[in-house]
Amino acid sequence: MRIPLSWLAEFVEFAPGTTPEDVHAALVRVGLEEEDIHRVELSGPIVVGEVLDFVEEPQKNGKTIRWCQVRVAPEGETAADGGESVHGIVCGAGNFLVGDKVVVTLPGAVLPGPFPIAARKTYGHVSDGMIASSRELGLGDEHDGILRLVELGLGDAEVGSDAIALLGLDDSAVEINVTPDRGYAFSIRGVAREYAHATGAAFTDPAEAFSRPPAREGGYPVSIQDSAPIRGRAGASVFVARTVRGVDVSKPTPMWMSSRLRLAGIRSISLPVDITNYVMLELGQPIHGYDLGALRGGIVVRRAAPGEHLTTLDGQNRALDPEDLLITDDSGPIGLAGVMGGASTEIGSTTTDVLIEAARFDPVSIARTARRHKLPSEASKRFERGVDPNVASNAADRVAELLVELAGGRVDEETTAIDDAEQPSSISLPDGYVSRIVGFEAERDETIAALREIGCTVDDSEPDLSVVAPSWRPDITERADLAEEVARILGYDRIPAVLPVAPPGRGLTPAQVIRRRVADALAAWGATEVLAYPFVAAEQNALFGAPDGDTPESVRVANPLDATVPFLRTSLLPGLLAVASRNTSRGLTDLTVFEAGTVFRPARGRSYGQRVLPSAVGRPSAEELAKLQDGIPPQPRHVGVVSLGNRLPKRAGEPAVPAGLADVLAAVRVIALATGVRIDVAQGRHHAFHPGRTAVLSVGGALIGYAGELLPAVALDADLPRTVAALELDLDAVIAAAPTTIDASPIAVMPAATQDLSLVVEQRVAAAAVLAAVREGAGDLLEDIRLVDDYRGAGLEEGTKSLTFALRFRSNDHTLTAAEASEAKLAGAALAGSRFGATIRE
Known part of the structure; x- marks a missing residue:
């Protein structure tokens, strides 16, 4: 809404020297948003002139100009530019007559553009000014001819008078953004009232100011x-x-x-x-x-x-x-x-x-x-x-x-x-309600005064006020609206800027702490957190949401923004792949992104979305909350990671290191360290991942996710390179297994004994399972075990492999002997032999 200041000043009193910026500042104080200031950027001398005579002079270029004699000041008086009262002016327009009153911009004037006016020689004459058109003055787009004042009803304007004031070009307007709940501000009447609220200036209601004939x-x-x-x-x-x-x-x-x-x-x-x-x-x-x-x-x-x-x-x-x-x-x-x-x-x-x-x-x-x-x-x-x-x-x-x-x-x-208009109904405003809502002490008298100032009718005969909103405020329908109006009129600056203190025990929950810790750890590891759209196609849910190949249950959005992606996601990976594709298309080819968010896993055969909203009066009951929760599909929190391109870029003397399976497995270790949970990694299968480069993730024997390299066809369908490493796991399951406290291990003071163990097993046996058996059999003396080699080739029977483990043993109370370490190693080998037929490689 644009408000010309001269119009606004008819209904509200302006202090001397009030500028458009002052008006904007006042309106902002009562909650109206400032947008812009509009004014015609021109300066004088710009005067009313009278065409005394003109001579039409055809030119070689085919154009005809008029050499005009224009009176720009009363006879015998000096013109506004200090020159004679009659100026010679060259004009290219032909729509005016002798005797017409026109607008003349004299030397020294500046028109919008800016376009300064000066006496200059043109078409064989010295043109001492310019006869202006509507567009040149900023009055409109009309430029077919000059502006004739008689067409505006100003034919009797006095020669030499200020044309800027005559045409209203000395006025300016402030523009404000009117929010949907304050339609009354789409009028000079409404804005004048708001300015009066902000400044205390006297306000005259224009609706009551006009005399009306009897009807x-x-x-x-x-x-x-x-x-x-x-x-x-x-x-x-x-x-x-x-x-x-x-x-x-x-x-x-x-x-x-x-x-x-x-x-x-x-x-x-x-x-x-x-x-x-x-x-x-x-x-x-x-x-x-x-x-x-x-x-x-x-x-x-x-x-x-x-x-x-x-x-x-x-x-x-x-x-x-x-x-x-x-x-x-x-x-x-x-x-x-x-x-x-x-x-x-x-x-x-x-x-x-x-x-x-x-x-x-x-x-x-x-x-x-x-x-x-x-x-x-x-x-x-x-x-x-x-x-x-x-x-x-x-x-x-x-x-x-x-x-x-x-x-x-x-x-x-x-x-x-x-x-037949309905009259506003009365709103009960309990004593002290406004102070509780707005955050500062609003006295009863000033609350009543503020409500009456905005036009409310207030009955204060009882402790609880009875308030009727004015007819121009249909947005005021309940007591909270009244509290907002009181705060607005008394001043938002009275609301203290005090950071609330959380009561003891009401800070972050343990689950929230762990989720933030995981996000911080992945970001510190080098991944970039993103927020992907939760809407996917049915094919994407089938590809990533059901590892066994079955079609998963999905929640369809009733009014999707895009008909091609009408389902809520059952996996984070489609969104992460879309983010990666968007970035690689813009030249960012080396990246690792992650998202920690909810997925939607409806129970098979259940329908969701049919629920009744609780009443807005008071807090919902436990029964209402239970019904609401029952109408929502399960939404477990997952964490997903996608890595592609080069993990380390090429440097002088060093080749680039491409991202792959090792990187997402490193991300699994980062999550495990951040949560204090041991996440077991074993070889597995998933129809979206590359065979032989897929790991299944489990906690306590329960499957929680997958990590690996995507099938090249899946990566190419997403417009990504052939090698894309990805990880997704159930973060809620990890959090559920997280210990409430983590005991710090004491610093060892006894020396360690290290030994290697090479076991020959069938190739189908997972190395992680053999490692777990060795760890269990070796007992408490085993401090650390790592797989350091997986050999398959000459010297081994067909269909077998050799797994070499590095073991570190230590005792907390004495120095281990080689015999003690060997005994523990052989105990681990024996358990691996009983479970998987492993034999020690000579």
Whole structure:
């Protein structure tokens, strides 16, 4: 919303020297967002001139110029630029006559651009200034000729007077962003009231400032026949109609009005239309004018019938929906109520009698119609936010008054007034409620004063206040809204900036601590945390969400943003692959990304989403919370990692190290260290991963996830290189196994004994299983065991392999002998032999 300051100053008192920046600052204090400041960037001397004479001079280039003699000051007086009262000026336009009053920019003036004006020689003459067009002055886009003041109704302007003030070019406008709940600020009336709240300046309500002629009932026939109200609310609750006859629509819009409309961002069209727009901006009440001679019978407000059409003012023929609210007469639809009028009753050059409409339409109905027809308008913008039902009559009278004053019309004494608007209901405001909500102590007296200042009616006869919101504030419906208004009027700066202290025992839960620790550890390890979209295609859930190849149960979104990905994810990997693909397409070919987030794993055969929301009054009961939880599919938290490209880039003397299976297994170790949980890694299979390069992850024997390199075909389908390493595990399962405390191991003081053990087993036996058996059999003396070699080749029987382990033994109370270490090693080998047939390789 743009607010010309001269217009605002008519209804609220400005302190001397108030600037647009001051107005913005004041409006911000009461919660309105500043956007911009609009002003015409020009400076004088720019004066009214009179064309005394001109000579047309054809040029060699085919153009004809006029060498003009223009009076720019009263005869015998010095011009504003210090020169003679008559200036010689070269002009290329040919649309003016001798005797015309024009706008002359004298040497020293600066026009928007900036475009400085100076005396200069052109076409064989010294042009001492310039005769300006509308576009050169910043008044509009008209540039076919110069601006003739007689066309603006300013033909009697005094020669030499300041044209900047005459044309309203010395005014400026502040622009604010109006939030959907504060539709009243889409008017000078509403903004003036807010400025008064912010500064304490005296406010005059423009709705009450206009003198209105007495009116009698019996005006133009109007009836409301809404047979299909939305949400039980009629489409129209107020409808006022007034008739003005004998209007001269050819009269120009006065400059003071057109300049204000221009600053407010609305183009001047014709005098009747400009008047309706002017009053809409002034009072916030949209107005529509009909050519009375084009109406056929009385007006009926109703819903559209099947198959009806309407040609709107923009020339479009629109198929109407049965939910559309229409203005109709005996000929059929003549307007989309609250959105746009129809072409058949448009005010034109032959109009003499005008019917004025000021109504209040249901916000939901108007919003749906405007969106259905993709037809936003200044009227619908206000109706869908709610207009003051008590201002319609004032607005209609104001339009009639201006038509009489500016277009020479006369107002019929009879008027039509339908008023079925609901009055605001009383809101109970308990004593002390505002202070509890806003966070500072609001005294009872200042609470009452603040509410009355915004227009509320307050009954303070009881401890609990009874408050009725003003008619222009349909957004105030409950006590929390009143508390917000009190805080806004008393000043947001009174709310203390105090960081709340969490009560003991109410900080992060153990699970939250571990989740943050895992994310921090992976980030410190070198991975980048991302947040991927949770929406996937059914094929992606089948590929990653069901390792056994079965089709997984998935939750389908009722209203997906993209029809190609309508399901909630059962795995994090599709989103991570999409993130990796997006980055590699932009040149980032070496990356490791991870996400810790929820996946959706519905139980087979269950349907979700059918639930009843609890009441908003008070905290939901345990039973209500249980029902809500039952209507939501299980959402375990997983952690996923994707690594591709080079783990280490190529350097001088060092080759690049590509990312692969070892990297995601390193990420598994990082997660294990961060949680204090031993995650067992063994060779396994998954239909999305490369055979032989896939590890299954388990905790306490329970499967929790997979790690490995994706099948090249899967990687290529995602527009990624052939080698992509990936990991996904159930973080909730890891957290459930995490110890509540971690005992730190004492620093060993006794020397360690190290030995190697090579065992020959069948190739089908997993090395991790052999390692676990050796660890278990070796007993407490074994401090560490690592697989250091996996040999398959000459010297071994067909189908076997040799696994070499490095073992470290230590005792806490004495120095181990070689015999003790060997005994423990052989015990481990014996258990591996009994379980897997392992033999010691000689």
